[in-house]
Amino acid sequence: xxxxxxxxxxxxxxxADLPGSVGLVPTMGALHEGHARLVSLAAQExxxxxxxxxxxxxxxTDLGDCDDFRNYPxxxxxxxxxxxxxxVDVVFAPTTDEMYPGGLxxxxxxxxxxxxxxxxxxxxGHFDGVTTVVAKLFQLTQPDRAYxxxxxxxxxxxxxxxxxxLNFPVAVRPVPIIRGEDGLAESSRNQHxxxxxxxxxxxxxxxxxxxxxxxAAGVPLDxxxxxxxxxxxxxxELDHLEVIDPATLLPxxxxxxxxxxxxxxxxxxxxxxxxxxxxxxx
Numbered sequence: 706x707x708x709x710x711x712x713x714x715x716x717x718x719x720x721a722d723l724p725g726s727v728g729l730v731p732t733m734g735a736l737h738e739g740h741a742r743l744v745s746l747a748a749q750e751x752x753x754x755x756x757x758x759x760x761x762x763x764x765x766t767d768l769g770d771c772d773d774f775r776n777y778p779x780x781x782x783x784x785x786x787x788x789x790x791x792x793v794d795v796v797f798a799p800t801t802d803e804m805y806p807g808g809l810x811x812x813x814x815x816x817x818x819x820x821x822x823x824x825x826x827x828x829x830g831h832f833d834g835v836t837t838v839v840a841k842l843f844q845l846t847q848p849d850r851a852y853x854x855x856x857x858x859x860x861x862x863x864x865x866x867x868x869x870x871l872n873f874p875v876a877v878r879p880v881p882i883i884r885g886e887d888g889l890a891e892s893s894r895n896q897h898x899x900x901x902x903x904x905x906x907x908x909x910x911x912x913x914x915x916x917x918x919x920x921a922a923g924v925p926l927d928x929x930x931x932x933x934x935x936x937x938x939x940x941x942e943l944d945h946l947e948v949i950d951p952a953t954l955l956p957x958x959x960x961x962x963x964x965x966x967x968x969x970x971x972x973x974x975x976x977x978x979x980x981x982x983x984x985x986x987x
Contacts, residue, residue, distance in 0.1 A: 707789040710797045716845060719795045725752025729848035729875075731839060734758040734798075735778035735893035736787050739883040743852040744791045746880055755846050756788050758798040764834030768809060769801075778896045797846070804841065814840045814871075819863050822954050823967060824978065827944050835860055836867050843873050851875050856882045856890050858967055858980045862954055882979075884910070890979045902973030905940035909970050912946075913981040916966045920983035926960065935970060944969035944976070948983065960985050 710716040720727070728747030732740055736758075747754045760777050762769025781798055788796050813833050816825070820832030843851065853861045865877050883891045888910040889903065898906060912931050919926050928948060935943040946968040950957050957964050960983045967980040 707785070707793050708795045709785060710795055711799060712803055713799070713845060716795065716797045716799075720755065720846060723753040723755075723794055726849040727751055727846065728754045728878075729842065729846050729851045730754065730756045731842050731851065731853070732756060732758055732784075733760045733777065733893065734784050735780065735896060736784045737883075737891045737893060737895075739854055739856065739880075739891035741787070741791060742883050743854060743880050744788065744793060746878065747850065747852050748792060750850060750878070753794045754792070755795045755797060755848065756793050757842055757846075758784050758796060759804060759838070761804075761834055761838040762801055763805075763809070763813075763837055764828075764831050766828065768834075776897075778893055797842075804838070810837060813837045814867065816863050816867075819859075819866060819954050822859070823945055823947065823949070824859050824969060827969070832860070832863050836863060839864055840867065840871075840873075843875055848875050850878050852878045852880055854882065855879050856892065856979065858951060858965055859954060862951060865952075888914070890977075892977060894975050894977060897973070897975040899973060902940065902975065905938065906970070906972040906977055908935060908938040908941055909968060909977060909979050913966055913968060913979055916948075917981045917983060920960050920964075920985050923986055926966075926983075935968070940972055942971040944971065951982075 708719040710719050728751035730743045730747050762774055765771055765774040785796055814836040816832035816836045825832050853864060861879055868875060868877055887907055889906055912934050916926050916931055932946050935941055947956055948964055948966050951963060951965045964983045965980050966983055969978045
């Protein structure tokens with residue numbers, strides 16, 4: 706039976722009764738197949754699974770005083786039904802007041818320079834909000850392992866560095882991107898896309914796949930040309946497209962083993978991110 710914990714006290718009580726190792730899957734809800742894959746892997750590797758469902762205002766513009774936060778898809782009943790069907794042990798779905806009693810926290814976990822690049826350049830403070838809430842979730846749940854999707858490559862790198870730098874006793878497990886049949890990476894924000902906008906958004910995985918193919922073939926990537934394709938695509942606004950080291954998030958001149966092509970675009974008012982690993986000579 707899946708326990709729904711709406712308060713920290715309920716969460717701690719439920720976790721105290723869990724046997725064996727605990728896997729944590731932090732989410733903001735609006736769950737999809739990508740989240741289901743995170744939960745499935747957590748269930749394979751742990752005795753018990755905890756999933757958090759919390760739309761964190763700290764990682765939005767103006768600390769949540771924005772349409773992006775207000776309009777973020779929320780359906781706890783559907784999320785809980787999915788997680789119950791997957792056999793999750795505890796679902797932690799707190800209110801904002803429960804997570805941040807007394808208002809905004811006075812002490813934050815800062816993401817530093819890693820949080821100021823790429824997504825962070827367009828969304829100042831976003832990753833400080835991410836690291837702060839994830840640190841709280843680690844403290845509250847004390848998991849043995851935590852599961853994060855590789856689609857959010859910058860978030861993954863920052864969480865891995867936070868765990869290493871602050872000595873959190875948790876193993877971070879990256880989980881590969883799940884894509885729809887059309888190639889678009891699964892995202893809660895996809896719910897905002899009209900059929901036309903989704904079709905327009907497909908230029909993003911297509912451009913990234915072409916970069917991946919060029920790397921495998923050992924030919925120059927032509928990043929300028931790839932950016933031009935995204936800038937000129939109908940209905941698409943390019944935020945960034947870069948080739949980076951996935952651990953440091955710094956740009957790389959040569960495509961070595963494990964380099965990532967990462968990109969963000971806006972389509973129909975919705976921000977989408979994606980990435981592919983570039984493997985020379987694959």
